[in-house]
Amino acid sequence: MNRQTSTRTMQSGATPVGTHEGYMPGFGNDFETEALPGALPQGQNSPQKCNYGLYAEQLSGTAFTAPRGQNERTWCYRIRPSVKHTTRFEKIDLPYWRSAPHVVDDVISLGQYRWDPVPLPDDGEALTWLTGMRTMTTAGDVNTQVGMASHIYLINMSMEDEYFYSADSELLVVPQEGRLRFCTELGVIDLEPKEIAILPRGLVYRVELIEGPARGFVCENYGQKFDLPSRGPIGANCLANPRDFKCPVAAFEDREVPSTLVVKWCGQFHRTEIGHSPLDVVAWHGNYAAYKYDLRTYSPVGAILFDHPDPSIFTVLTAPSGQPGTANIDFVLFRERWMVAEHTFRPPWYHKNIMSELMGNIYGIYDAKPQGFVPGGVSLHNMMLPHGPDRDAFEGASNAELKAEKLDNTMSFMFETRFPQHLTAFAANEMPLQDDYIDCWSDIEKKFDGTPGEK
Ligand SMILES: O=C(O)Cc1cc(O)ccc1O
Numbered sequence: 154m155n156r157q158t159s160t161r162t163m164q165s166g167a168t169p170v171g172t173h174e175g176y177m178p179g180f181g182n183d184f185e186t187e188a189l190p191g192a193l194p195q196g197q198n199s200p201q202k203c204n205y206g207l208y209a210e211q212l213s214g215t216a217f218t219a220p221r222g223q224n225e226r227t228w229c230y231r232i233r234p235s236v237k238h239t240t241r242f243e244k245i246d247l248p249y250w251r252s253a254p255h256v257v258d259d260v261i262s263l264g265q266y267r268w269d270p271v272p273l274p275d276d277g278e279a280l281t282w283l284t285g286m287r288t289m290t291t292a293g294d295v296n297t298q299v300g301m302a303s304h305i306y307l308i309n310m311s312m313e314d315e316y317f318y319s320a321d322s323e324l325l326v327v328p329q330e331g332r333l334r335f336c337t338e339l340g341v342i343d344l345e346p347k348e349i350a351i352l353p354r355g356l357v358y359r360v361e362l363i364e365g366p367a368r369g370f371v372c373e374n375y376g377q378k379f380d381l382p383s384r385g386p387i388g389a390n391c392l393a394n395p396r397d398f399k400c401p402v403a404a405f406e407d408r409e410v411p412s413t414l415v416v417k418w419c420g421q422f423h424r425t426e427i428g429h430s431p432l433d434v435v436a437w438h439g440n441y442a443a444y445k446y447d448l449r450t451y452s453p454v455g456a457i458l459f460d461h462p463d464p465s466i467f468t469v470l471t472a473p474s475g476q477p478g479t480a481n482i483d484f485v486l487f488r489e490r491w492m493v494a495e496h497t498f499r500p501p502w503y504h505k506n507i508m509s510e511l512m513g514n515i516y517g518i519y520d521a522k523p524q525g526f527v528p529g530g531v532s533l534h535n536m537m538l539p540h541g542p543d544r545d546a547f548e549g550a551s552n553a554e555l556k557a558e559k560l561d562n563t564m565s566f567m568f569e570t571r572f573p574q575h576l577t578a579f580a581a582n583e584m585p586l587q588d589d590y591i592d593c594w595s596d597i598e599k600k601f602d603g604t605p606g607e608k
């Protein structure tokens with residue numbers, strides 16, 4: 154029987170050991186879970202001898218002395234301590250996975266950019282989570298732990314006897330096509346489009362392809378962890394609700410096979426060999442964990458009389474930067490909702506933003522760009538670069554009859570960061586760039602003729 158308990162939730166025996174069905178609800182809870190009965194010590198973290206001959210190991214996600222409300226760590230009870238690997242680290246090259254600072258000569262990041270989806274991989278080239286990761290933009294500095302990178306992944310192959318962790322970053326995964334399984338030290342997360350997953354810094358995992366090929370977006374957060382935004386006057390409910398975040402129950406592998414562990418550390422990739430699966434955590438407790446979230450449970454709150462509010466109302470998760478209210482990264486979701494505002498231009502307004510905005514389309518049509526921003530596509534409106542509805546969206550929304558209208562079948566997102574985003578050579582030269590993107594604004598008419606009234 155699994156024990157799945159936390160300070161705020163209690164389930165007992167809900168999930169049989171060894172299935173992938175088991176998740177525990179709650180955001181940032183103090184969870185506890187064991188895949189074998191009695192594997193989790195009670196009343197202490199470090200018994201002189203752990204049950205089953207397990208080793209106790211702490212994974213610290215914040216400094217030991219971080220304030221209580223932010224302090225995150227997890228205690229793992231595992232078959233071997235993770236320090237047991239057989240070779241020294243050796244550098245390897247993953248040329249498409251880039252880290253900040255990465256400013257490429259001859260690439261101009263200043264510009265309104267939009268890309269068609271990069272084609273799904275065929276079976277020609279084997280692409281795994283590691284070899285299929287393609288960096289689009291980088292921001293900040295991985296060495297000082299500020300900023301982020303945005304990536305597209307293309308996967309047609311599972312990792313086999315190969316494992317990975319990023320010491321640099323927490324990864325936010327946004328699938329767009331295909332289904333993936335993240336077999337992690339803390340349990341198994343199955344992920345498909347309309348869901349997201351968070352993989353914390355330092356957590357080891359293997360990514361399997363359940364249904365493919367797969368394509369999606371990743372935000373690599375070098376800074377402080379993603380958190381739920383404060384709701385302010387909205388109160389205690391709506392937006393992303395804590396119980397809809399799901400953390401896996403313990404699941405372990407006891408497999409002695411030659412395996413490889415790849416570590417991303419200060420922007421570089423390193424490999425070491427190990428003689429077993431490192432996913433050998435039989436029980437764990439703590440609040441530093443991987444989790445997933447179903448974007449369909451996001452309850453948007455918006456204007457119910459007039460005007461278009463700032464997109465921050467759609468923040469799912471926010472990663473603070475240290476400056477209050479100015480995020481290292483906001484993850485913002487534009488999903489199905491009712492539009493009811495009176496005497497209002499309803500789509501996003503024209504604007505220039507100190508934050509930089511990378512957007513991706515998961516499915517459907519985005520209201521400011523009825524054409525050209527397609528599922529799997531990406532756009533970038535960098536720091537202090539003007540943008541807004543294309544000509545057709547402007548004309549349509551300026552003249553529409555303003556009845557209550559459902560924006561249906563639509564899901565796009567934004568990675569918004571306080572830092573400018575620099576394009577990689579892949580984004581500039583290999584990803585299918587729409588050279589004519591800025592033409593979507595070129596037909597915007599001058600309507601001003603010095604007289605007030607209908608135009
Ligand atoms: O640029 C965009 O399309 C994203 C966006 C959406 C919105 O509703 C308001 C501002 C904004 O930047």
Ligand SMILES: [Fe+2]
Pocket residue numbers: 504506510534540
């Ligand atoms: Fe914008």
